[in-house]
Amino acid sequence: MDFTAASKFLSYVLRHHPEAIGIELDDHGWANIDDLLEKAQNKGKDVDRDIIWQIIANSAKQRFILSSDKKYIRAGYGHSIDVDLQLKPKTPPEKLYHGTDYDNVAPILEDGIKAQSRNFVHLSTTIEEARKVGSRHGKPEILIVFSKQMSKDRYRFYQSQSEASVWLTPFVPPQFLKRKS
Structure with a gap:
Protein backbone atom coordinates (compact mmCIF):
# COMPACT_ATOMS: atom_id res chain seq x y z
CA MET A 1 0.00 0.00 0.00
CA ASP A 2 1.48 3.36 -0.96
CA PHE A 3 1.89 6.34 1.37
CA THR A 4 -1.28 8.20 0.30
CA ALA A 5 -3.52 5.13 0.30
CA ALA A 6 -2.23 4.07 3.71
CA SER A 7 -2.77 7.57 5.15
CA LYS A 8 -6.35 7.65 3.82
CA PHE A 9 -6.97 4.18 5.20
CA LEU A 10 -5.70 5.16 8.66
CA SER A 11 -7.83 8.32 8.58
CA TYR A 12 -10.91 6.31 7.65
CA VAL A 13 -10.38 3.73 10.40
CA LEU A 14 -9.08 5.96 13.22
CA ARG A 15 -11.39 8.95 12.59
CA HIS A 16 -14.60 7.40 11.37
CA HIS A 17 -14.96 3.62 11.13
CA PRO A 18 -12.80 1.44 13.38
CA GLU A 19 -15.45 -1.26 13.05
CA ALA A 20 -14.61 -1.55 9.33
CA ILE A 21 -11.63 -3.72 10.29
CA GLY A 22 -12.88 -4.82 13.70
CA ILE A 23 -10.70 -2.75 16.00
CA GLU A 24 -11.79 -0.91 19.11
CA LEU A 25 -10.58 2.52 20.10
CA ASP A 26 -10.39 3.45 23.75
CA ASP A 27 -12.33 6.47 25.08
CA HIS A 28 -9.55 8.78 23.91
CA GLY A 29 -9.33 7.39 20.38
CA TRP A 30 -6.22 5.23 20.85
CA ALA A 31 -5.81 1.98 18.91
CA ASN A 32 -3.26 -0.70 19.70
CA ILE A 33 -0.87 -0.73 16.73
CA ASP A 34 -0.35 -4.51 16.79
CA ASP A 35 -4.13 -5.03 16.73
CA LEU A 36 -4.56 -2.42 13.98
CA LEU A 37 -1.91 -4.06 11.79
CA GLU A 38 -3.29 -7.57 12.33
CA LYS A 39 -6.88 -6.56 11.59
CA ALA A 40 -5.83 -4.50 8.55
CA GLN A 41 -3.91 -7.50 7.15
CA ASN A 42 -6.96 -9.72 7.79
CA LYS A 43 -9.00 -7.30 5.63
CA GLY A 44 -6.42 -7.38 2.84
CA LYS A 45 -4.84 -4.02 3.64
CA ASP A 46 -1.07 -4.11 3.24
CA VAL A 47 -0.17 -1.74 6.08
CA ASP A 48 2.92 -2.28 8.19
CA ARG A 49 4.79 -0.51 10.97
CA ASP A 50 7.23 1.13 8.52
CA ILE A 51 4.48 2.87 6.54
CA ILE A 52 2.88 4.10 9.79
CA TRP A 53 6.22 5.61 10.89
CA GLN A 54 6.66 7.19 7.44
CA ILE A 55 3.19 8.73 7.58
CA ILE A 56 3.78 10.16 11.05
CA ALA A 57 7.25 11.47 10.16
CA ASN A 58 6.58 12.80 6.67
CA SER A 59 2.92 13.72 6.29
CA ALA A 60 2.33 17.41 5.75
CA LYS A 61 -1.02 17.10 7.53
CA GLN A 62 0.28 15.51 10.76
CA ARG A 63 -3.02 13.75 11.37
CA PHE A 64 -1.74 11.03 13.69
CA ILE A 65 -0.14 10.80 17.12
CA LEU A 66 1.88 7.95 18.59
CA SER A 67 1.78 7.19 22.30
CA SER A 68 5.04 7.72 24.18
CA ASP A 69 5.64 3.94 24.31
CA LYS A 70 4.90 3.70 20.54
CA LYS A 71 2.31 0.95 21.14
CA TYR A 72 -0.77 3.06 20.32
CA ILE A 73 -1.84 5.43 17.57
CA ARG A 74 -4.73 7.84 17.20
CA ALA A 75 -5.94 10.53 14.87
CA GLY A 76 -5.24 13.97 16.28
CA TYR A 77 -8.39 15.62 14.89
CA GLY A 78 -11.17 15.16 12.35
CA HIS A 79 -13.23 12.51 14.12
CA SER A 80 -16.86 11.84 13.33
CA ILE A 81 -17.02 9.25 16.12
CA ASP A 82 -17.30 10.15 19.78
CA VAL A 83 -13.84 10.28 21.37
CA ASP A 84 -12.38 12.46 24.10
CA LEU A 85 -9.10 13.80 22.78
CA GLN A 86 -8.43 15.42 26.15
CA LEU A 87 -8.01 18.80 24.51
CA LYS A 88 -7.53 21.80 26.75
CA PRO A 89 -9.13 25.14 25.81
CA LYS A 90 -6.61 27.61 24.47
CA THR A 91 -6.75 31.25 23.43
CA PRO A 92 -6.63 31.38 19.63
CA PRO A 93 -4.87 33.94 17.45
CA GLU A 94 -6.70 37.15 16.49
CA LYS A 95 -7.98 35.61 13.23
Whole structure:
Protein backbone atom coordinates (compact mmCIF):
# COMPACT_ATOMS: atom_id res chain seq x y z
CA MET A 1 0.00 0.00 0.00
CA ASP A 2 1.48 3.36 -0.96
CA PHE A 3 1.89 6.34 1.37
CA THR A 4 -1.28 8.20 0.30
CA ALA A 5 -3.52 5.13 0.30
CA ALA A 6 -2.23 4.07 3.71
CA SER A 7 -2.77 7.57 5.15
CA LYS A 8 -6.35 7.65 3.82
CA PHE A 9 -6.97 4.18 5.20
CA LEU A 10 -5.70 5.16 8.66
CA SER A 11 -7.83 8.32 8.58
CA TYR A 12 -10.91 6.31 7.65
CA VAL A 13 -10.38 3.73 10.40
CA LEU A 14 -9.08 5.96 13.22
CA ARG A 15 -11.39 8.95 12.59
CA HIS A 16 -14.60 7.40 11.37
CA HIS A 17 -14.96 3.62 11.13
CA PRO A 18 -12.80 1.44 13.38
CA GLU A 19 -15.45 -1.26 13.05
CA ALA A 20 -14.61 -1.55 9.33
CA ILE A 21 -11.63 -3.72 10.29
CA GLY A 22 -12.88 -4.82 13.70
CA ILE A 23 -10.70 -2.75 16.00
CA GLU A 24 -11.79 -0.91 19.11
CA LEU A 25 -10.58 2.52 20.10
CA ASP A 26 -10.39 3.45 23.75
CA ASP A 27 -12.33 6.47 25.08
CA HIS A 28 -9.55 8.78 23.91
CA GLY A 29 -9.33 7.39 20.38
CA TRP A 30 -6.22 5.23 20.85
CA ALA A 31 -5.81 1.98 18.91
CA ASN A 32 -3.26 -0.70 19.70
CA ILE A 33 -0.87 -0.73 16.73
CA ASP A 34 -0.35 -4.51 16.79
CA ASP A 35 -4.13 -5.03 16.73
CA LEU A 36 -4.56 -2.42 13.98
CA LEU A 37 -1.91 -4.06 11.79
CA GLU A 38 -3.29 -7.57 12.33
CA LYS A 39 -6.88 -6.56 11.59
CA ALA A 40 -5.83 -4.50 8.55
CA GLN A 41 -3.91 -7.50 7.15
CA ASN A 42 -6.96 -9.72 7.79
CA LYS A 43 -9.00 -7.30 5.63
CA GLY A 44 -6.42 -7.38 2.84
CA LYS A 45 -4.84 -4.02 3.64
CA ASP A 46 -1.07 -4.11 3.24
CA VAL A 47 -0.17 -1.74 6.08
CA ASP A 48 2.92 -2.28 8.19
CA ARG A 49 4.79 -0.51 10.97
CA ASP A 50 7.23 1.13 8.52
CA ILE A 51 4.48 2.87 6.54
CA ILE A 52 2.88 4.10 9.79
CA TRP A 53 6.22 5.61 10.89
CA GLN A 54 6.66 7.19 7.44
CA ILE A 55 3.19 8.73 7.58
CA ILE A 56 3.78 10.16 11.05
CA ALA A 57 7.25 11.47 10.16
CA ASN A 58 6.58 12.80 6.67
CA SER A 59 2.92 13.72 6.29
CA ALA A 60 2.33 17.41 5.75
CA LYS A 61 -1.02 17.10 7.53
CA GLN A 62 0.28 15.51 10.76
CA ARG A 63 -3.02 13.75 11.37
CA PHE A 64 -1.74 11.03 13.69
CA ILE A 65 -0.14 10.80 17.12
CA LEU A 66 1.88 7.95 18.59
CA SER A 67 1.78 7.19 22.30
CA SER A 68 5.04 7.72 24.18
CA ASP A 69 5.64 3.94 24.31
CA LYS A 70 4.90 3.70 20.54
CA LYS A 71 2.31 0.95 21.14
CA TYR A 72 -0.77 3.06 20.32
CA ILE A 73 -1.84 5.43 17.57
CA ARG A 74 -4.73 7.84 17.20
CA ALA A 75 -5.94 10.53 14.87
CA GLY A 76 -5.24 13.97 16.28
CA TYR A 77 -8.39 15.62 14.89
CA GLY A 78 -11.17 15.16 12.35
CA HIS A 79 -13.23 12.51 14.12
CA SER A 80 -16.86 11.84 13.33
CA ILE A 81 -17.02 9.25 16.12
CA ASP A 82 -17.30 10.15 19.78
CA VAL A 83 -13.84 10.28 21.37
CA ASP A 84 -12.38 12.46 24.10
CA LEU A 85 -9.10 13.80 22.78
CA GLN A 86 -8.43 15.42 26.15
CA LEU A 87 -8.01 18.80 24.51
CA LYS A 88 -7.53 21.80 26.75
CA PRO A 89 -9.13 25.14 25.81
CA LYS A 90 -6.61 27.61 24.47
CA THR A 91 -6.75 31.25 23.43
CA PRO A 92 -6.63 31.38 19.63
CA PRO A 93 -4.87 33.94 17.45
CA GLU A 94 -6.70 37.15 16.49
CA LYS A 95 -7.98 35.61 13.23
CA LEU A 96 -8.31 32.13 11.82
CA TYR A 97 -9.47 31.07 8.36
CA HIS A 98 -12.02 28.65 6.97
CA GLY A 99 -11.86 27.35 3.42
CA THR A 100 -15.07 26.25 1.75
CA ASP A 101 -16.72 26.01 -1.65
CA TYR A 102 -18.12 29.19 -3.19
CA ASP A 103 -21.67 27.76 -3.06
CA ASN A 104 -21.45 27.33 0.73
CA VAL A 105 -20.55 30.93 1.54
CA ALA A 106 -24.05 32.51 1.64
CA PRO A 107 -25.55 29.83 3.94
CA ILE A 108 -22.48 29.96 6.21
CA LEU A 109 -22.63 33.76 6.49
CA GLU A 110 -26.29 33.43 7.48
CA ASP A 111 -26.13 30.40 9.82
CA GLY A 112 -22.46 30.14 10.87
CA ILE A 113 -20.01 27.30 10.42
CA LYS A 114 -21.31 24.00 11.78
CA ALA A 115 -19.26 20.90 12.47
CA GLN A 116 -21.62 18.84 10.28
CA SER A 117 -20.66 15.17 10.66
CA ARG A 118 -17.45 15.94 12.56
CA ASN A 119 -16.99 16.74 16.22
CA PHE A 120 -15.45 20.16 15.53
CA VAL A 121 -15.18 22.88 12.92
CA HIS A 122 -11.62 22.92 11.56
CA LEU A 123 -9.96 26.30 11.15
CA SER A 124 -6.56 27.17 9.69
CA THR A 125 -3.91 29.63 10.82
CA THR A 126 -3.07 30.61 7.22
CA ILE A 127 -5.03 31.68 4.20
CA GLU A 128 -2.99 29.26 2.06
CA GLU A 129 -3.99 26.25 4.17
CA ALA A 130 -7.64 27.34 4.18
CA ARG A 131 -7.50 27.69 0.39
CA LYS A 132 -6.19 24.10 0.10
CA VAL A 133 -9.06 22.88 2.27
CA GLY A 134 -11.60 24.89 0.25
CA SER A 135 -10.27 23.59 -3.05
CA ARG A 136 -11.11 20.03 -1.97
CA HIS A 137 -14.77 21.06 -2.00
CA GLY A 138 -14.91 23.01 -5.27
CA LYS A 139 -14.17 26.65 -6.09
CA PRO A 140 -12.38 27.79 -2.92
CA GLU A 141 -13.57 30.76 -0.89
CA ILE A 142 -11.93 31.94 2.31
CA LEU A 143 -13.79 33.17 5.36
CA ILE A 144 -12.08 35.14 8.11
CA VAL A 145 -13.01 34.01 11.61
CA PHE A 146 -12.58 36.61 14.36
CA SER A 147 -11.45 33.95 16.76
CA LYS A 148 -9.94 36.12 19.49
CA GLN A 149 -13.25 37.98 19.86
CA MET A 150 -15.13 34.67 19.90
CA SER A 151 -12.83 33.49 22.68
CA LYS A 152 -13.46 36.68 24.65
CA ASP A 153 -17.18 35.96 24.25
CA ARG A 154 -16.61 32.56 25.89
CA TYR A 155 -16.51 30.33 22.82
CA ARG A 156 -13.96 27.56 23.30
CA PHE A 157 -11.08 26.83 20.99
CA TYR A 158 -8.65 23.94 20.96
CA GLN A 159 -5.41 23.57 19.08
CA SER A 160 -4.84 20.21 17.44
CA GLN A 161 -2.25 18.11 19.25
CA SER A 162 -0.94 16.73 15.99
CA GLU A 163 -1.07 19.79 13.72
CA ALA A 164 -0.36 23.24 15.22
CA SER A 165 -1.93 25.06 12.26
CA VAL A 166 -5.32 23.42 12.89
CA TRP A 167 -7.68 24.95 15.44
CA LEU A 168 -10.95 23.37 16.51
CA THR A 169 -14.20 24.78 17.85
CA PRO A 170 -17.72 23.31 18.00
CA PHE A 171 -19.40 26.16 16.06
CA VAL A 172 -18.64 29.58 14.56
CA PRO A 173 -21.59 31.99 14.80
CA PRO A 174 -22.15 34.22 11.76
CA GLN A 175 -21.38 37.47 13.62
CA PHE A 176 -17.72 36.36 13.86
CA LEU A 177 -17.34 35.76 10.13
CA LYS A 178 -16.33 37.90 7.18
CA ARG A 179 -15.73 36.93 3.60
CA LYS A 180 -12.13 37.54 2.57
CA SER A 181 -12.15 40.06 -0.24
